[in-house]
Amino acid sequence: MEGRLSEEIEVKVPASEAWKVYGSLQLSKIVVEGLPSIFSKVEVVDGDGSTRTILHLFFAPGTAGPSSFKEKLAVVDDENRVKVSEVVEGGYLDLGFTLYRICMEVIEEEGQKGECIVRGSIEYELREEAAANAALVSIEPVVAVMQDVVWDCFFTDFE
Template sequence: MVTGTIVDEYKSPITIERLWRAAIIDAHNLMPKLLPQIISSIEILEGDGGVGTITKFNFTDAVEKYRYVKDRVEAMDHENHVFKYSIVEGGILGVKVNSYVAEVSFTSASDGGCLAKLKIEYESLGESLLTEEEAADIKSGILAMVKAVDGYLLGNFNAYA
């Protein structure tokens, strides 16, 4: 087993508070509406959305490799806009990695938007890191959700205001 880190960032024109509320706090309601071709539903299995909450993302047939993924909220810092979660079942867990913890953070930008940063730390199943293609797939999946929220918020100025 080896440990690896995946990082990425995305510049959003949306204010930090609106993006935080839509992409993090209300993701379980919003994502299936914005990405119905990928996410069929999101269920809160345990908890109230805060630390310890377990959520199940159910994928459509468009996601050929995985049917679902269960995440547990590890940290939810509303003041500093930091959200950290781990995969507890499904997805790449047990297939490609032994463990997977992701952190999404938002910082305000001088132009009124914000910068979304992604950091994923994982432990591989074997003696090699995830391939560049596998890492790119993970990043694109997570950032696709943020970009979908961006598009929605740009077209719905009063949403999450």
Template sequence: MVTGTIVDEYKSPIAIERLWQAAIVDAHNLMPKILPHIISSIEILEGYGGVGTIKKFTFTDAVKEFSYVTDRVEVMDGENHVFKYSVVEGGLVGLKVSSYVAEVILTPASDGGGCLVNLKIEYESLGESLLSEEDAAKIISGTVAMVKAADEYLLENFKAYS
């Protein structure tokens, strides 16, 4: 096994608190509605949304490699806008990685508009090499796609999550 880290940053035009509420706190309700072609459901298996909550994301046939991901909330810090979760089962776990943990941190944009979404994923590969650039991009793109979908929804529905 080899440990790897993937990082990315995305600038959202949405105010930090609205994006936090939509894309993090209420993701289990919002994402299946705004991404029905990718996410068929998000079910809370255990907990109430905070630390320790276990959620199962079930995907449509649009996702070819796997049909679901089960994750566990490790950090849910609404004051500092830090969200961290570990993938318990599904996704690339067992296919290409033995485990991975994702962290999403929202910070105010320096220009005063919107916020920065900082993503960091730490993983342990199943083999003796890091993930390919293509596999690393797949892991990060899922999170970015959900944030961008939330952005579009919030821009079109300016009263939502305000």
């Protein structure tokens, strides 16, 4: 079984400025500081924020499910402003998923100087015997991260 969820928000800053945050390790720091009810800590296991960097993310105490997971940055494409991470240990993989991928894209809006779109998406695959766990997948945490960056870094209303 496989699936994909996606959501977009409008950000009233140039794509190059938004990418400085979404495309860097600064994103991890913002996530922990801005969303303490979801994540308690993010550690860089290996790497500098470029492709193949491994992060260990810890959920806040009291959250349902696994306590942590490790993800690898599979793609960090500065030219196209795309970051793709894949869970490589724990988290959804412990629940029967064979793939759990999060993608963040910063897209320059045509004809709108100083504005961009940030698209977050989740792609997943899971074993047939764990198909009921597809109900656990939600785009809401990704949207919360996207919105938190906007509030913390750009102080911008989003629509």
